[in-house]
Amino acid sequence: MNAAALNRLISTALREDAAGHDITTRFLIPARHTCRGRIIAKEEAVLCGLDIVRKVFQRLDRTIRFRTAYKDGARVRRNTTVAVIQGKTRALLTGERTALNFLGYLSGIATGARQYVQKVRGTKAVILDTRKTTPGLRAFEKYAVRCGGGVNHRSRLDQLVLMKDNHRAACGRPWDTAEAVERLRERTKQKIEIEVDNLTQFKQALSAFPDMILLDNMTNGRMKRAVRLVKGLPRKKRPLLEASGGVTLSNIAGIARTGVDRISVGALTHTHKAVNMSMELRLK
Numbered sequence: 001m002n003a004a005a006l007n008r009l010i011s012t013a014l015r016e017d018a019a020g021h022d023i024t025t026r027f028l029i030p031a032r033h034t035c036r037g038r039i040i041a042k043e044e045a046v047l048c049g050l051d052i053v054r055k056v057f058q059r060l061d062r063t064i065r066f067r068t069a070y071k072d073g074a075r076v077r078r079n080t081t082v083a084v085i086q087g088k089t090r091a092l093l094t095g096e097r098t099a100l101n102f103l104g105y106l107s108g109i110a111t112g113a114r115q116y117v118q119k120v121r122g123t124k125a126v127i128l129d130t131r132k133t134t135p136g137l138r139a140f141e142k143y144a145v146r147c148g149g150g151v152n153h154r155s156r157l158d159q160l161v162l163m164k165d166n167h168r169a170a171c172g173r174p175w176d177t178a179e180a181v182e183r184l185r186e187r188t189k190q191k192i193e194i195e196v197d198n199l200t201q202f203k204q205a206l207s208a209f210p211d212m213i214l215l216d217n218m219t220n221g222r223m224k225r226a227v228r229l230v231k232g233l234p235r236k237k238r239p240l241l242e243a244s245g246g247v248t249l250s251n252i253a254g255i256a257r258t259g260v261d262r263i264s265v266g267a268l269t270h271t272h273k274a275v276n277m278s279m280e281l282r283l284k
Helices: 001-017 024-027 050-059 089-119 138-147 165-172 177-187 197-205 219-230 252-256
Strands: 034-039 065-067 081-090 126-127 160-161 192-197 212-216 241-245 263-265 277-283
Touching: 001 050, 001 089, 001 138, 034 089, 034 192, 050 081, 050 089, 065 219, 081 089, 081 212, 089 138, 089 192, 089 212, 089 252, 089 277, 177 192, 177 197, 192 197, 197 219, 212 219, 219 241, 219 252, 252 263
Parallel strands: 126 263, 160 192, 192 212, 212 241, 241 263
Antiparallel strands: 034 081, 034 277, 065 081
C-alpha cells in the first residue's frame, strides 16, 4: 500500500472521529495512565490491516508498543488474539474504534476473497476483483483482495483497454471489432479486452485476436462453447476468457468448471461482511 495514501486515510479517519477531542476519555482517564490491550478476532477470518492498526495507535502516541504474531493474509480461528498493544490508555481508548473499523473492514474483504478462491480449487480459474470499489479506498480494498488470494483486475482506466457494451452503444452503429482492435493496437501498448454477451459477439471478438474476452452474464453452456472455440485456435492466438456478472459463492464452482481462465467478482468489494473484531483492556 502507498505510504502517503495510507497516512492521509488515517488522518481523515481520526479527524472524522474527532480523535483530538475525546471528551469521555480525557475527563475520566489520567494523562499518564497506561494499560495493555489485546485485539481479538471474534470469528474465523483472513487478517488484513494489521499495519494500519499499528499506525493508528502510534499516530495518537508514538510510544505505543504493538506486537503481533501474524501477517496480513494469515487465517485465524474464532477468539484468536491477533495483536497486543501497550501504552497510554488515552491513546488506546481514542484509537480503538478507528483501528478496529479498518481491521474488520479489510479482513472482511480478505476473508470473502479466500472463500471464493477456495470454491474454484481444482480448476484453472483465477479470482479477480473489479473497479466496483468504495471511492477513495480502492487501493486498500484491492490489497485486501490480494491478502485473500484473489488477483487484481485493472485499478485505473489507463491500465487496460476494455471495450464494453456501452462503448458499442455509444457509437450508434454496428462496429467492426477487428478494425477497432487494430486501431487500438496502433495507439496503445496496453492489453485489450472485449466484453461480449452472446456467442455471435464472441465469434466477432475472437476474429479480432484480443488479449482477453469478457463473457458477460453468459450461461455455463455458452461459456463451455466459447472455451471449445478458443481451443480450436493456434495457442499463441488464444485469448484469455473471463467470466463476469452475477457471480456468487453458490454458482462460482460451476462457472469455473466451464474452463474459463478468470472469473471477476464485483461482490468481493461491493458486498461483503466485516469481520467482528474487539479490543479488551486490562492494567499491566
